[in-house]
Amino acid sequence: MQFIHPRKGRISLEQMVEDICAFIEEDRTSVYKMVIGTDSQTNQRCTLFVTAIIVHRVGKGALFYFSKKRSKPLLDLRYRIYKETEYSLACMERLKEQGFLGASLELPVEVHLDVGRKGETRKLIQEVVGWVTAVGYTAKIKPDAYAASAVADRFTK
Template identity: 85%
Template sequence: MNFIHPRKGRIGLDEMIAAIYAFIEGDRSAQYKMVIGTDSQTSHRGTLFVTAIIVHRVGKGALFFYAKQRSRPILDLRYRIYKETEYSLACMDRLKEKGFVGASMELPVEIHLDVGRKGETRKLIQEVVGWVTAVGYTAKIKPDAYAASSVADRFTK
């Protein structure tokens, strides 16, 4: 999986991790959290999934990357929301496989879900929030799910 940095372009997973470490080293006294969220856009040609990876230096800015994945058109809303959740969790798994989140760096992790109390997705909140919390992460929904509903959404257009 390749990631995209808004200014540097395409980079690999190892390069992204190195950039995150450098960002954190830039201010060791700051508080940080990692936020991952996925959004999707479906057209007759296919569904585009965009996963945003954000390292938030609380009160002092953020560093972000995103990854794109395409599939056949997915029209079923439940299935699409499940795929978005799956992609966010898979991204976190890839980071963990590389040893990124562990004893050397305890960053709080939030998974932002593109569901909210208004609209059709409200029926899915309990299911996807339950899934994310069952694997040990904090789940956020709209309007607090900015990684999915703002950052990732911006790159699905």
């Protein structure tokens, strides 16, 4: 799985984990949280999914990466929201498999979902929030879901 850092360009999962660990080591006294969110954009040719991975040094900035995945055009909104949620959770699992969030690094994890109380996605809130919390993470929806609705969204255009 490839990731993109805004200044460094394409990097591997291993490099991303090293960067994140170095970022945290710079200031071990700060409070950190891990935020992951996925957004998608569909056109006639494909659906582009972008997953944003953010390590937030609370009150002192953040480090972020993103990955892109394309599929055939997905027009069904429910299916697309489920895929976005699946990609965010799968990314978190890959990070865990890489040894990230082990015993030496316990960060709270938020999964930001691109659903909100306004619009068509309001019907899906309970389902996707339930899925994320059942896996053990904190779920955030719009307007608090900035990883999906702001960061990932920016790279789907």
